[in-house]
Amino acid sequence: MRYSRFLAPTLRDDPADAEVISHKLLLRAGFIRRVTSGVYDFLPMGLRVLRKIEQVVREEMNRAGAQELLLPMVQPVELWKKSKRWEKYGPELLRFTDRHDHESCLGPTHEEVICDLVSRELRSYKQLPMNLYQIQSKFRDEIRPRFGLMRGREFIMKDAYSFHADEDCLATEYQNMFKAYNRIFTRLGLKFRPVEADTGSIGGSASHEFHVLAESGEDLIAHCAKCEYAANVEMSESSRTIPTGEAGDITGVDTPNITSAEDVASFLNADSAQLVKTLIYRITGGPNGGEIVAACLRGDDQLQEIKLIRALGADTVEMASDDEIKSVGGVTGFVGPVGLSCKHLFDDTLKNATGLIAGANKRDMHLTGLDMDRDEASAVFADLRQTREGDHCPKCDGTIDLSRGIEVGHIFALGTCYSDPMEVQFQNREGKRTTATMGCYGIGVSRLMAAIVEQCNDENGIAWPAHMAPFQLSIITMGKSDTGLEASEKIYQELLDAGIEVLWDDRKERPGVKFKDAELMGIPVHLVVGDRGLENGIVEIRRRNEEKKEVQLGQILPAVQDLLDGSFA
RNA sequence: CGGGAUGUAGCGCAGCCUGGUAGCGCAUCUGGUUUGGGACCAGAGGGCCGGGGGUUCGAAUCCCUCCAUCCCGACCA
Numbered sequence: 125m126r127y128s129r130f131l132a133p134t135l136r137d138d139p140a141d142a143e144v145i146s147h148k149l150l151l152r153a154g155f156i157r158r159v160t161s162g163v164y165d166f167l168p169m170g171l172r173v174l175r176k177i178e179q180v181v182r183e184e185m186n187r188a189g190a191q192e193l194l195l196p197m198v199q200p201v202e203l204w205k206k207s208k209r210w211e212k213y214g215p216e217l218l219r220f221t222d223r224h225d226h227e228s229c230l231g232p233t234h235e236e237v238i239c240d241l242v243s244r245e246l247r248s249y250k251q252l253p254m255n256l257y258q259i260q261s262k263f264r265d266e267i268r269p270r271f272g273l274m275r276g277r278e279f280i281m282k283d284a285y286s287f288h289a290d291e292d293c294l295a296t297e298y299q300n301m302f303k304a305y306n307r308i309f310t311r312l313g314l315k316f317r318p319v320e321a322d323t324g325s326i327g328g329s330a331s332h333e334f335h336v337l338a339e340s341g342e343d344l345i346a347h348c349a350k351c352e353y354a355a356n357v358e359m360s361e362s363s364r365t366i367p368t369g370e371a372g373d374i375t376g377v378d379t380p381n382i383t384s385a386e387d388v389a390s391f392l393n394a395d396s397a398q399l400v401k402t403l404i405y406r407i408t409g410g411p412n413g414g415e416i417v418a419a420c421l422r423g424d425d426q427l428q429e430i431k432l433i434r435a436l437g438a439d440t441v442e443m444a445s446d447d448e449i450k451s452v453g454g455v456t457g458f459v460g461p462v463g464l465s466c467k468h469l470f471d472d473t474l475k476n477a478t479g480l481i482a483g484a485n486k487r488d489m490h491l492t493g494l495d496m497d498r499d500e501a502s503a504v505f506a507d508l509r510q511t512r513e514g515d516h517c518p519k520c521d522g523t524i525d526l527s528r529g530i531e532v533g534h535i536f537a538l539g540t541c542y543s544d545p546m547e548v549q550f551q552n553r554e555g556k557r558t559t560a561t562m563g564c565y566g567i568g569v570s571r572l573m574a575a576i577v578e579q580c581n582d583e584n585g586i587a588w589p590a591h592m593a594p595f596q597l598s599i600i601t602m603g604k605s606d607t608g609l610e611a612s613e614k615i616y617q618e619l620l621d622a623g624i625e626v627l628w629d630d631r632k633e634r635p636g637v638k639f640k641d642a643e644l645m646g647i648p649v650h651l652v653v654g655d656r657g658l659e660n661g662i663v664e665i666r667r668r669n670e671e672k673k674e675v676q677l678g679q680i681l682p683a684v685q686d687l688l689d690g691s692f693a
Numbered sequence: 694c695g696g697g698a699u700g701u702a703g704c705g706c707a708g709c710c711u712g713g714u715a716g717c718g719c720a721u722c723u724g725g726u727u728u729g730g731g732a733c734c735a736g737a738g739g740g741c742c743g744g745g746g747g748u749u750c751g752a753a754u755c756c757c758u759c760c761a762u763c764c765c766g767a768c769c770a
Binding site for chain 1: 694699703704705706719720727728729730731732761762763764766767768769770
């Protein structure tokens with residue numbers, strides 16, 4: 125490709141509204157442009173990288189025995205009503221009505237459509253197992269799109285769906301996909317970690333997320349420093365050492381205008397772990413919607429809302445208003461479990477605890493000497509607290525570290541939660557109609573592009589792993605004499621004929637501009653053709669950010685191939 | 694949807710407080726000089742100052758309102 129004819133508009137300054145490095149660099153290097161909130165153009169340069177990522181994903185999925193197909197983006201209301209998700213999915217599902225007054229939606233995921241297809245074609249257990257995947261645009265009307273490609277509303281996803289005659293077969297395929305995902309992210313040159321995950325709104329039994337480790341990640345990952353244990357903090361189990369409190373009688377103490385756990389603890393000269401923090405929530409979705417509940421934790425722990433939601437069997441929860449707190453007998457700032465009329469859940473760390481301090485549900489007063497076994501004998505316990513750095517690993521005697529991660533893949537063992545309502549059935553060996561068991565497996569392809577940049581960048585721009593770069597090599601023609609252009613053209617043709625992806629910077633720009641752009645775009649090998657070298661029959665070649673080497677004109681191809689091979693090491 | 698910030702040329706910004714009819718750098722176009730790491734000189738094009746309403750003789754500037762964008766929270770690949 126000749127740069128003078130190529131749409132690759134680079135910017136000298138970071139766009140002001142880009143926050144994370146991948147967003148800045150992808151905009152600056154001319155890979156993407158924003159069209160509207162959470163929706164992007166992929167320019168020629170960006171598409172080249174996207175295609176390479178897709179190709180790695182495709183190769184590994186095929187190798188793992190999955191088969192590619194392509195499902196529609198527009199999906200009819202009937203399928204979503206059948207799965208009950210037309211009601212459940214919420215505003216992220218973009219719905220619209222066509223000229224015939226028929227309701228449809230843009231696919232945020234494809235369980236409905238694939239189940240519909242498979243239910244019509246599947247007859248016998250002999251056709252199973254079957255794993256079908258596609259690489260396609262998805263649309264989710266996200267509340268807050270951000271960070272460029274990291275969280276778009278329209279994005280490109282690889283989604284795979286497997287169908288099985290029984291749970292054992294699903295478990296085997298789940299492991300197969302787990303391994304395939306490890307190969308994919310390894311080939312993409314990423315530092316990543318598979319973690320145990322919440323099954324979330326998709327539903328199902330087992331689930332792992334694959335996280336690229338990066339400071340800009342939106343998720344928190346708890347992982348053991350010693351063993352393989354790793355989990356999203358939304359569900360990570362861990363324990364902590366807690367000082368035991370002195371047993372005693374319940375006593376009311378004045379705590380004028382002192383409300384926060386830390387302030388009460390220091391006022392009473394106690395450890396904030398001895399405080400019971402009581403948070404009042406309203407269940408906002410699910411069968412028990414509207415109910416007010418209390419969650420009680422150690423004063424120095426944070427509530428993990430996802431855990432609360434799971435413990436309650438709710439869909440969503442919200443912090444209760446002051447009026448709602450009052451309605452269950454609480455006083456904002458001085459809420460405690462004693463005397464609250466709503467259902468309350470205690471964190472596991474409060475089991476058998478003695479000498480606790482809690483709000484008295486009276487203004488300016490707390491209770492001391494609370495004893496769980498004596499005063500809350502019928503308490504219901506659950507794991508509600510968020511894992512903290514330094515906690516004990518649930519699997520070994522190691523300690524837990526926290527890292528930020530970008531979720532780039534997610535695999536689910538679904539069971540029959542979709543195939544059942546969607547009636548994906550087959551005849552088993554005994555001739556009986558049986559519902560297929562399912563798994564589903566997603567990779568955020570466009571998000572991966574951003575994640576790679578998050579890990580692979582330096583002060584000069586994007587440092588693509590060589591096999592992900594938009595071009596393998598850039599010819600940088602110096603000066604303005606015709607000899608330089610003519611020599612460059614010959615070299616360009618020679619390299620193209622050898623099957624090398626070449627960007628020839630034939631623009632009438634000064635050398636500095638060309639170097640800066642090639643480095644910004646992350647092209648791994650630069651070939652510099654200048655009058656000075658040509659007089660002596662040589663050109664210069666070098667890898668991005670490395671020392672240059674001189675090469676005889678006749679030796680260019682082998683030298684280039686040598687450097688390119690080296691780039692894969 | 695809550696909290697915070699910002700909207701002025703393709704990109705980055707100044708001007709706003711203290712109203713007088715829009716400017717700088719980069720980019721673009723023309724001519725010239727340059728040419729081994731984001732050149733220089735001269736000239737040019739490009740703006741309903743986010744939209745609407747108000748105050749005023751006069752609004753980018755003050756007031757109201759809507760919209761958009763970005764950041765922090767709930768969602769997710």
